[in-house]
Amino acid sequence: MTDFVAADGLARCKWSGAAPEFLxxxxxxxxxxxxxxxxxxxxxxxxxxxSGLSWRTILTKREGFRAAFDGFDFHKIARYNARDIDRLLNDESIVRHAGKIAAVINNAACAVKMVETEGKLASFFWGFEPNAEDLGPPQSQSTSETSIALARELKRRGWKFLGPTTVFAFMQAMGLINDHSEGCAIRAAADEARRKFQRP
Known part of the structure; x- marks a missing residue:
């Protein structure tokens, strides 16, 4: 994969050059x-x-999502009612998809239950951190054995709209794996952050 060279002359993952918001x-x-x-x-x-959209669409609306969903405080979202759903369906600052909005509210209730049993969501999710040797080269796959297992477990616990590909993207973004390209100038910093990270 050919990396993207930013204005500072350093190479980054190719996708980071696809839109100004990405870098x-x-x-x-x-x-x-x-x-x-x-x-x-x-x-x-x-x-x-x-799902079905570009990450740029979501990233540019992220602050709108945060405002609309109470900063993603899942304890609050789990108590949303029909009036909240109507409010969200009319909020132009977010993606107004009835099924996805319903899934967020459903998943918030699942998250509350998970905290009651696991103590922290982080403890649960980091329990699915894969071994680096079980993964292919950086950005060579869109799912993995662990993302399939995690998606399956979330589904068993009642979570919705979260398949193996979506879960793998979550794992990439949240540092459960370091999927920065080998030539990316940020890869070493992500590796160092993962090395120092205190697993929950």
Whole structure:
């Protein structure tokens, strides 16, 4: 894969040059490990909304999503009612898809239950961190054995709109794997962050 060379002369993952919004996200978020439950839940929701759309569409609307969904506080979202659904369906700052909105509310209730049993969402998700040797070269796959297993387990627990491909994208973004290309200038920083990261 040919990398993208940014204005600073350093190579990055090719996809980071596809839109102006991508570079900052690529350099400071994508692939860096996350243990915050709200951020993990938010990312799962946004990946679900992305299904059938481009990530650029979702990223440019991210602040709108955060405002509309109470900062992705899943305890609050789990209590949403018909009035909230109507509000969201009329909110132009987000993707107004009835099925995906319903899935976020459903998944928030599932997240609340998971926290009750697991203590933290992070403890559950990081339990699916794959071994690097079980993965192919960076950005060579869209699913993995662990993303399939995680998607299956989420489905068993009642989560919706989260298949193996969506879950794999979540794992890439939240640093459960370092999928920055071998020539990417950020790969080493993501590796270092993962090395220092305290697994929950």
């Amino acid at each position: 900052d996200y690529h350099d400071h978020e994508w692939g860096f490990p996350v243990s915050d439950d709200i951020r993990l839940f938010e990312k799962l929701c946004l990946e679900s909304f992305q």
